[in-house]
Amino acid sequence: MQRVTIMDVAARAELSPSTVSLYFRKPDAVSAAASQSIARAIKALDYVPNLMAGGLAAASSRVVSIIVPSVRNAFFAETVATMQSELSKQRLQVMLGHTEYSEHDEEDLVRTALSWAPAAIVLTGLSHTAATRKLLRDGKVPVVEIWELGAQPIDMAVGFHHVQVGSAAASHLIQRRRKQLLFLGARLQEDRRAAQRAQGFVETARSVPDVSAGIIQHPAPASADVGAMLLTEALRRFPGVNGIACSNDHIALGAIFECQRLGLAVPERLSVVGFGDLSFSAGCNPSMTTIRPPGDLIGREAARLVIERIAGVDGKTERAVIDTSFSLLHRQSS
Amino acid sequence: MQRVTIMDVAARAELSPSTVSLYFRKPDAVSAAASQSIARAIKALDYVPNLMAGGLAAASSRVVSIIVPSVRNAFFAETVATMQSELSKQRLQVMLGHTEYSEHDEEDLVRTALSWAPAAIVLTGLSHTAATRKLLRDGKVPVVEIWELGAQPIDMAVGFHHVQVGSAAASHLIQRRRKQLLFLGARLQEDRRAAQRAQGFVETARSVPDVSAGIIQHPAPASADVGAMLLTEALRRFPGVNGIACSNDHIALGAIFECQRLGLAVPERLSVVGFGDLSFSAGCNPSMTTIRPPGDLIGREAARLVIERIAGVDGKTERAVIDTSFSLLHRQSS
DNA sequence: TCGGAAAATAATAGCGCTGCGAACGCTGCG
DNA sequence: CGCAGCGTTCGCAGCGCTATTATTTTCCGA
Incomplete structure (x- = not known):
């Protein structure tokens, strides 16, 4: 599969393979003259280093394994994309x-990831199987858990408290004088974080006198269609509902569309709060009040932690926990 | 970084390392008794194979390198997610x-990818630097180019003709008796495929008597905001425009929202066609006519080609080109 | 009971690179 | 003029696994 090796480059540059290796690992330690002839040889031979050989010899690779529920989800796509660009600057x-959303699959993925002696492993959430936790605690691979705060991380964590998100949504609706509140959620069984938001919402709402709150859910993945269905269901079971928070903006959008079809004025008759601030949320009619999770910031901070940990000396094992928080964007739908 | 090796497993199972290796690579070639004791040893020792050592020895790894413009883009996210699940079934x-969207960055990525002796490389589009093409043609790594058809692929290709997409949008609008057509596009300089759609749109429209067509574009990435801006610009420059196609659904959604604000009836006064069939497209008001690119199918077929090529004998080097086509979904906005 | 083929297991020789310590050659000072 | 000291370069011994070939064991019919 590979023809040109470091030996060929060395031969052509009239140096030893060790020096060529050094040129890659610590360019400053090699004289200018040597650097030049090595660079020339690399170009002439079209040399591509074999990172597996390097990784094997060094017992570590410049691979960062990122494990998310799905990159189909815009939240994680954002974070993955941001991390990727930050990490690639460091040749990671x-x-x-x-x-x-399967912890069992996650365990397999972690096991496979470990097979590559990665520079770091990034996981989503704080909930994992016992075996996963054991694997990661035993190994001395840096671990960053993202998109969730609130429990003890394995190593480092970057994210925010989803319970607080639900709480913020409820407080906002109550402030807008909404008394009958509902949380519309998709896939709350699998999506622990959405469930936490629902929980925070209900707890905060119920702590206020004269305010009622409940949860309406659906097992399918979030989409505008599901949002419309959930709104219909909500109105059927609680005709007086006047404030809803949704597990994400897709649901909220579907709910708003359904209100338009039913002739219910948003926000006059019904206030709607979403989660995500997706591409369409600011532009729709009425524009959507939503809570924006800082997916890019999470990615950037997670990348930073990884890079710092790799660069740092071994002793420097600070177990950073970064709360990126979130922001409620008050727009027309509430 | 790694403590337990195949030797440890072998010692514990009272077999040779060779047999343990065989157990991983060709489980059927190992006796049931041996299999059992190896499995027991693996579990007892919590053995995680070192894939870098394996890859080095075998001169190939079970890594598939997927290179896309950005996973932030829902199209590619869909394809990447689908490929990932298909490939992981084969332990890839x-x-x-x-x-x-930089061909220069792509070249670096390909070079890095090659460093891992990957089982295959998946690239987006058919346009690459000369060096990229050379690297990939020289190596005997399977290459699949996705999301675009129309030029000579390096090896295999899965996608559809974007010119045909533009053409289909134009034909559809003309069939709906629209005569003054415009294509609203974001980032057409970088996004070759969007530019092809625009080109197909204009060419087809102009080939019909009494139909005019033009392109309005904006250098920013696609979003509903940009769509609203583009619609405003379109109406300013071509007040009589009555049919528009957009480089994607975000733009189309922004345009529809802007029409609502301006009190222009969609589709009566202005027909709108999008591209993407994103999550909100079916649910919005009016529901959006759009062209659905089969992102999941592309992922599935690309994964299939990769898997078949890996499994197949070396001689079997069929240079498959798969046209997944696309579908126009006629809804209320046109 | 035995020979021979088939099945199962084992020994061997690297894969291409890194990390270490050792060796080299040069400078500049005593 | 010699030698410490430094910046560079080199040689060696693996990293943990696979692929090939060699060897042993098992199975079977004659």
Whole structure:
């Protein structure tokens, strides 16, 4: 599969393979003259280093394994894309894994990831199988858990408190004088974080006198269609509902569309709050009040932690936990 | 970084390392008794194979490198997610790279990818630097180019003709008796494929008597905001425009929203066709006529080609080109 | 009971690179 | 003029696994 090796480059540059290796690893340690002839040889031979050989010899690779539920989800896509660009600046490669919201699949992915002696592993959420936790605690691979805060991380964590998100949505609706609140959620069984938002929403709402709150859910993945269905269901079971928060903006959009079809004025008759601030949320009619999770910031901070940990000396094992927080964007739908 | 090796497993199972290796590579060639004791040893020792050592020895790895403009883009996210799940069934890992629409960055990514002796490389589009083409043609790594058809692929290709997409949009609008057509596009300089759609649109429209067509574009990435701006610009320059096609659904959604604000009836006064069939497109008001690119099918077929090529004998080097086509979904906005 | 083929297991020789310590050659000072 | 000291370069010994070939064991019919 590979023809040109470091030996060929060395031969052509009339140096030893060790020096060529050094040229890649610590360019400053090689004299200018040597550097030049090595660079020339590389170009002439079209040499591509074999990173597997390097990784084997060094017992570590420049691979960062990122494991998310699915990159189909715009939240994680954002984070993965941001991390990728930050990491590639440091010549770190991204290996991607999808759990599809299964902790069991996640365990397999972690096991595979470990097979590559990665520079770091990035996981989504704080909930994992016992075996996963054991694998990661035993190994001395840096671990960053993203998109969730609130429990003890394995190593480092970057994210925010989803319970607080639900709470913020409820407070906002109550402030807008909404009394009968509902949380519309898709796939709350699988999506722990959406469930936390629902929980925070209901708890905060119920702590206020004269305010009622409940959860309406659907097992299918979030989409505008599901949002419309959930709104219909909500009105059927609680005709007086006047404030809803949704597990994400797709649901909220579907709910708003359904209100338009039914002739219910938003926000007069019904206030709607979403989660995500997706591409369409600011532009739709009425524009959507939503809570924006900082997906890019999470990616950037996670990348930073990884890079710093790699660069740092071994002793420097600070178990950073970064709260990126979130922001409620008050727009027309509430 | 790694403690337990295949030797440890072998010692514990009272077999030779060779047999343990065989157990991983060709489980059927190992006796049931041996299999059992190996499995037991693996579990007891929590053995994680070192894939870099394996890859080095075998001169190939079970890594598939997927290079897309950005996974932030829902189209590519869909394809990447689908490929990932299909490939992981075959114990193939995905390594991800983002070009950000730069062919130069793509070249670096390909070079890096090659460093891992990947089982295959998946690229987006058919346009690459000369060096990229050379690297990929020289190596005997399977290459699949996705999301575009129309030029000579390096090896295999899965996608559709974007010129045909533009053409279909134009034909559809003309069939709806629209005569003054415009294509609203974001980032047409970088996004070759969007530019092809625009080109197909204009060419087809202009080939019909009494029909005029033009292109309005904006250098920013696609979003509903940009769509609204483009619509405003379109109406300013061509007040009589009554049919528009957009480079994607974000633009189309922004245009529809802007029409609502301006009190222009969609589709009566202005027909709108999008591209993408994104999550909100079926649910919005009016529901959006759009062209659906089969992102999941592209992913599935690309994965299939990769898997078949890997499984197949060396001689079997059929240079498959698969046209997944696309479908126009006629809804209320046209 | 035995020979021979088939099945199962084992020994061997690297894969291409890194990390270490050692060796080299040069400078500049005593 | 010699030698410490430094910046560079080199040689060696693996990293943990696979692929090939060699060897052993098992199975079977004659």
